[in-house]
Amino acid sequence: MQGLQSNLHDRIEVQEPPVIASSRRRLVLMVSCCTLVSAAAQILMKIGMTRLTHVDVWALATNLPLITGYALYGLFCLMMILALRDGELSLIYPIISLAYIWVTVCSYFLFHDTLNPLKLVGILSVILGVAMLGRQKADL
């Protein structure tokens, strides 16, 4: 019985009111922008780590990329907490995978990583997946 009820629930949700659909779309867009911050943080951490030849307090305290990276990561976490307050976990959490895509794209330009057709298909697929989560007309 409960299964049937939740099934009905899901079907009703497919035609969600326009107001909810547009706020969901906005949330997906906002979280997508936040992943840029996370990607920037990860790249700065990588740059900082490669500069770090030995670990001591002075080397850590003067490593600007590393410090900025951690600060940006903290900012990203704060933004995610705020997003989670208003949005569904099952909607927001998968969007964070976009950060991985930005890092892959930036690594091509910054660290001369290779890009191949398989990677490009993957990048496209993740972006399509996030777009699907933000789709206003949930008629699929």
Added chain:
Amino acid sequence: MTTPVSSMLLVLLASVIGSMGAVFLKLGAARLKDIWSLLNWRLGVGVGLYVGSSVFYGWGIKNGQISVLYPMVSLGYVWTLGWGRLIFNERLTSQKFMGLGLILLGVLCVGLGSK
């Protein structure tokens, strides 16, 4: 270089712990009122689980290919779908399944392309 099963299990464990971290972050976020409420224990547990998850991940990638192991972290999205349904009574729509499917496929392709 092959990836041992033990590394995969460690990364799998990391993805489960990380997804539980997200659950606690959401529980804590629901109680946010002012800047001081950022110091509530649920957010603390959430951040702690995230740090724990990265420790297991770091341990896992010591022996193995990152191109195989990193995409496994995104299995955490599957777990959060379950937690969202069980704990927050979120609706699992076909839209979410399709979006997640495309994301997982994409992360897998990028991982395999990074070999």
